[in-house]
Amino acid sequence: MENNFSAESSLRLITETIERSRRTMAKNSGKPMILWGSLVATTSVVIWALWTRTGTPVWNLLWFAMSALGGFFTYQMNRNREKVPATEISRILGKVWMWFGIFTTGFYALLWAVALIRYSAHMEGIVTVNLTLLVTMMMGLCGAISGAVMNCRPVTAGSVLATALSVLFVLLVPDGAPVQILTFLILGVFALIIPGVILQRKAKA
Numbered sequence: 640m641e642n643n644f645s646a647e648s649s650l651r652l653i654t655e656t657i658e659r660s661r662r663t664m665a666k667n668s669g670k671p672m673i674l675w676g677s678l679v680a681t682t683s684v685v686i687w688a689l690w691t692r693t694g695t696p697v698w699n700l701l702w703f704a705m706s707a708l709g710g711f712f713t714y715q716m717n718r719n720r721e722k723v724p725a726t727e728i729s730r731i732l733g734k735v736w737m738w739f740g741i742f743t744t745g746f747y748a749l750l751w752a753v754a755l756i757r758y759s760a761h762m763e764g765i766v767t768v769n770l771t772l773l774v775t776m777m778m779g780l781c782g783a784i785s786g787a788v789m790n791c792r793p794v795t796a797g798s799v800l801a802t803a804l805s806v807l808f809v810l811l812v813p814d815g816a817p818v819q820i821l822t823f824l825i826l827g828v829f830a831l832i833i834p835g836v837i838l839q840r841k842a843k844a
Contacts (some may be wrong), residue, residue: 668789669839671713676831678709683823690817699820706740732785739781743774771819775805775826782830793834801830 682705689698750768779802786795805822812818 668791668794669835669837669842670716672794672831672835673839674712674716675709676827676835678705678712678827679831680824680827683820683827687817687820690820696817728788731788735781735784735788739777743777746770746773767814769809769814771822772806772809775802775809775822778802778826779805779830786834791834791838793837797834798830801826801828804829 682701686698686701689701690696747770750770756762779798782798782801783795786792786798805825808822808825809819
């Protein structure tokens with residue numbers, strides 16, 4: 640049988656498939672964004688309150704507890720949701736946020752390792768890195784990339800706005816002060832919760 644599937648038809652099919660994948664990802668991203676945004680915002684407030692009260696930054700370890708809790712809730716959410724076949728778009732987004740987690744966790748671990756090495760070697764001085772600013776920039780970048788990949792303006796705009804406000808906030812408050820952690824409240828609300836609500840409303844429309 641003669642194959643009349645032209646290059647133009649093939650290109651149109653590929654384009655339609657990509658756009659359908661983008662719409663599906665945007666439709667299914669609303670609830671997870673609201674979930675993670677709420678967790679990030681709440682955790683930042685809790686850490687700030689405990690850090691301010693006790694005077695120790697050890698409460699930042701609660702971020703690991705938040706990640707575990709968020710992973711559990713995400714698993715439950717996906718289990719009860721209609722299964723959607725994996726697409727190239729979903730795989731790209733998964734890898735973007737996977738590497739965000741690897742880089743931030745790895746950098747945090749390296750800081751602790753360097754501190755221990757310098758302490759053991761009785762080296763003078765300390766290594767100071769504004770981890771909040773670094774993570775803020777990386778999180779905003781990953782959010783903007785996600786919005787661009789899904790062709791979703793609310794996600795891109797929310798990430799850009801949240802990053803600008805967060806960076807401004809971090810640079811204005813004293814370096815190392817507990818209040819800096821509230822930058823993740825800004826990110827959680829403007830980069831995740833608000834775009835997530837918009838996507839959820841569009842999905843129901």
